Amino acid sequence: MAEKGSGNMGNNSSGDAVPGRTEQILCQPCSSKDKQTVADVFCSTCDEFQCMDCSNIHKTYAFMKNHKLVKAKDIKEKPVSFDMKGLDQCDEHQKVLKFFCEDENQLCCSTCAIVDHRKCHSVVEIQKIAGRSAPTRSKLKASLQDIREKAETVVKYTKSSKERLKQDVKEVSLKIRRMRDNVMKMFDDLEVSVAKDAESFKTETLEKLTKKQSDNEKHIADATKSLETIDNVHQNGTPSQQFIMEQSMKKQVDELSSNVDKECQRLKTVTISFDFDETLKLPPLSISDYIPGQLTLKYSVPEAVKPITPVDPIVKLTKVTSIDLKQTGDDAEEPLYSGLDFLPDGRLVTVDNKNKKCLIYNEKLEKVGSYQLSYLPQSVVAVSEEEVAITCGNGYKIDFLRVSKSNKLILIRTCKVKTKYESICMKDERYFVVGTQDDTRPVRIVSLSGEEKDFSINFPNKKYPRDTGGCTYIRNSDKVVLTDRYEHSIYIYDIKNKTRVVVKDDQIKEPRGVAVGPSDCILVCSENTNSIVQISSTGLFLSSYKLEMKYPYRVCVSKNKSIVAVTNSAKSEKKLQYFKVTY
Structure with missing residues (x-):
């Protein structure tokens, strides 16, 4: 409960009110400094009655600007403290923490103060020094705000990294597909180019082969006709006619024989094929035998963010x-x-x-x-x-x-x-x-x-x-x-x-x-x-x-x-x- 005093600053309680006397509430921070000042406001967040000078701290720190302040005269009694959910309990003895050992900077219950800190020189009641906590509270809040901002930064960049990683994984497949498409286009272009050259070679060579075939079919016809003539004259002609035929055809046969011999000597089979360079490995190959690339992982720190202490401990x-x-x-x-x-x-x-x-x-x-x-x-x-x-x-x-x-x-x-x-x-x-x-x-x-x-x-x-x-x-x-x-x-x-x-x-x-x-x-x-x-x-x-x-x-x-x-x-x-x- 907040301290109350009469108009002459004497301590008093609501039960001791005297007619004609004005009841006043004292500033708690001032009281902790052995100074009696009338409270002007009550801060429900700080849980304190404060004079105007002490309450000005709410204007100094940004994190205190949202504290709810009400006029002290509108509050007859300090509100009952809310449930601390065990924070005000001694872990060892399960008693309310009422003392503070300044020597060891440790909160104590009555048992702790008597048993563990009896040799300490400065064990004080928390109620008497509670007004000093504002600077500590400010530091704690500032530290927590800093922690929260850093954690938010980690979350922000972790989310960004996750999205980037997902996109990079997609890009790996896309890159391979693009390469595959480029390779397929290269092979398509190669097929068109090589087929064009092969077709040109085929056309030119077929013309030569067709002429060669035609010439030799004529040689076959000439030889067949001459054989028929020889047989006919031999069977039906006179010896004189046979002699004349033999002599007259000798030159023709020699010329025909020479032409056919030349064709035989120049006889060859024409084929065409396409072979890849030996340095190019082609299917069927297991992907484990030949991987035409390398998956590389890289870690980098965003330029806009100062490096935070790494998870890996530094030796x-x-x-x-x-x-x-x-x-x-x-x-x-x-x-x-x-x-x-x-x-x-x-x-x-x-x-x-x-x-x-x-x-x-x-x-x-x-x-x-x-x-x-x-x-x-x-x-x-x-x-x-x-x-x-x-x-x-x-x-x-x-x-x-x-x-x-x-x-x-x-x-x-x-x-x-x-x-x-x-x-x-x-x-x-x-x-x-x-x-x-x-x-x-x-x-x-x-x-x-x-x-x-x-x-x-x-x-x-x-x-x-x-x-x-x-x-x-x-x-x-x-x-x-x-x-x-x-x-x-x-x-x-x-x-x-x-x-x-x-x-x-x-x-x-x-x-x-x-x-x-x-x-x-x-x-x-x-x-x-x-x-x-x-x-x-x-x-x-x-x-x-x-x-x-x-x-x-x-x-x-x-x-x-x-x-x-x-x-x-x-x-x-x-x-x-x-x-x-x-x-």
Whole structure:
């Protein structure tokens, strides 16, 4: 209930009214400041009696202009508070909140104040400080309005994006149909043009063949007539007549024979056909064998809208440990870690390409195990808690080593393969995903027993020489990630939907090693920007983290996604570093 006072400002209640005395209502905000001022209005939204000066705040803030103000004298009593729907109840004790702890900035019921805040210095009754809430209320409303506006913006552009996406999908079919119509028109025009030329050739050739046929039919008639003459003279003529006939026809027969011989020598069959170029593939072909195009997905932010915090969490890296990689007594050259991966227990396994070694590091980056290889190792992956697989940079095999809890490494088996493999990661419990060297199939699948097969998607017909491409696999979404060093590009292939996303950015220069991080984000070593780039699994550029090392080369993430290991390839400045992952 609002406070009431007599004309001399003394407190009084309606039950204590005295004849001849005027009852006045005091301004609540002023009362909270120990100042007694007569209230002029009552605001039902603020739930307060206010003097004219205090009520002017309604003219200051736009969101308060709709508050309903009535004259204080028209209201005998402050309206009963409306149902707070549990907001004024203590969650722990189910009592009305009557106190506020200013030390801990927390609302309290009577039990909370006594039990939990008895040692606090400033626990006050809410009723006494309620008048201070106007600025807080203003901030809350301003924040909520801002939240609502941002959410409305998201809804607006989401609707727009949905419509655009629907239209784009329709346009894909329309584009193919237009292309089909253009191709059909091209074939129609080709048919008309070729038929015209063929008809012209046919007409000209038929004239020649008809004349040839006519000439030889005349030769047949002449020869037939001469045979009849010979037979008739031979049967009925005198020997003298027969002699004369033979002599006179000899020249005619020789000429006729010569003409027919010439015709026989020039005898040939005339045909006509039309063949397509060998480079043009024609049906019948399965569409999976030959797709004359590529479906590309692209994400872009509307220019009119400032980017809102992305749904994908941005990984923050904090350096924990770093060591310099120096040439030791048993090293032939300065180390180059061309592959690294975490074991499930947190140990790091690496392969030194230059010195043909497999090494084990503990969580403090202390070298605790080493194994001498007979070849140049290229990459390594943890297969299980005590097994790793290593690809051979200059041969056709994958070696499997056992890693004991005491950090001893033993070669347990070798799988022969038909392709040179560089990068390697796990696809699932039975298969690897491997990046190839100098092969038109840049990424392939290899079983743990060495059986090789291809993905059911058309990769670009491009060969990647050693150290120009790296790959990894996102198991949750069945996507293959491929880096192209000299194209400064990252390709994300959706195997299930047979689509591809191309990621390019000014902060991506010569991408090298790649790994899958928290929330299936993609972490890439950007060599010429000396940074780790983070990309979402859908191809959205999220962030870039500058490293204190030159030419980052390889990256891997611990199984619990809490630690990232990075190594580099800078001559005489090689490092191996651990980073803690936060958000």
